[in-house]
Amino acid sequence: MNKKALTVTLEVVLFSIQHEQLMVYLEDNQRLPHCVIDQVHDKTLESAILKKINQLDLPTISYLEQVKTIGDADRLPDMWSLAVIYFGFIGGVDEDQSSTWVPVKTICKHPSALTHDHAQIIIDSLHRLQNKALYTSLPALLLPKEFTLSELQKAYEIVLGFKIEKKSFRRRMQDANVLIETQKVRHANHRPAQVYRLAHTEPHIFNRIIEGERG
């Protein structure tokens, strides 16, 4: 058996919310943004992947977290492949910006449209995100800096894929000291809504999970 070359890549699953859907950023409509380590200029893994993300000409990234590292002899031909996976959020993307954003639902339906195991990586990252949405304020980082409670609830519902009861959601957020009231209200054809911003840059961890409907 011949010795295979060891290749190391960094890959990132960038999520955003557009048109009330969870979207993922793809290159050439078929692969996750990735890079390799520049052994001269990169100091850490995180700075390396951030450099790549900043080259994509997107709004500022609001969150970045390492998901896991995948290593496999057979992932790529003639290569022993190591991939360090991150997921990140781009909050407040201009909608209808381009076709580089694809709904997660589309990827789940047509996983083979993506190269290698990229569909599976996206699904794994989604599960991590969904899990954290149950007990943290993480979905708030998918929104612009200022938002209403209804918008925040909608973000949770988009991520989790189920409806949340309004009163308990608002209680949870307001009692946890994670939001700060701004002086603004959001206007539309109905009662205006209080606008909030996050009190902290790090997500808040709640003591209990969102259970959804009682069984």
Added chain:
Amino acid sequence: MNKKALTVTLEVVLFSIQHEQLMVYLEDNQRLPHCVIDQVHDKTLESAILKKINQLDLPTISYLEQVKTIGDADRLPDMWSLAVIYFGFIGGVDEDQSSTWVPVKTICKHPSALTHDHAQIIIDSLHRLQNKALYTSLPALLLPKEFTLSELQKAYEIVLGFKIEKKSFRRRMQDANVLIETQKVRHANHRPAQVYRLAHTEPHIFNRIIEGERG
């Protein structure tokens, strides 16, 4: 600036409980067990690190989880270092076995006794373990296959570093369907204790965390 060689290692923080203390397995009393990827024989990262762990001549490993991957230009001299970190449990170690197990507390007190950033890696793994202990049945895997509720509570207390209230702990475990009563009882100079075993190999996830004392 010269291009540095990229080196990839797998490292594992093996925990066990001995003498009512959380212990970590060290080689030469100063470093974590580690290995490199054998690009001919290893198929996945996990099989590579398991092969290394099995060479250590320990009781069977009862749990293994990837913690994170660290990449750094300056961690090792003349190398761009990538380290994939795991943590694992060896349940039911024969106590007083050897000096290869060191209390986590000792490592926290004297972190510089370990090579590189191994003390920090152990602390990061401990935090991950402590966090999971708050909302899962993970500490049960640090015990032998059969154990009493008091032993399980003690395992939680050793991991978390604080006392847990007995009644709520027992309620939590018994109501969650994670334990199975065996036909055995544990005898000593006092009332015998019911012996249990785990109902599932995967840790159970609770809806609420252990809060500890009410503030």
Added chain:
DNA sequence: GGAATAGTGTCTGTGAGACACTATACC
């Protein structure tokens, strides 16, 4: 009986879900 640990009864507190209700905007 005494010591030790196993195991229970039960009160209170927190925060979730359910759901009907009120409030305030535009038309």
Added chain:
DNA sequence: GGTATAGTGTCTCACAGACACTATTCC
């Protein structure tokens, strides 16, 4: 008024912490 969304009042339920209590063993 009608419609739409914002926001509240309040009941019940699950489950955590507190802590006093009982149970069973060996000595």
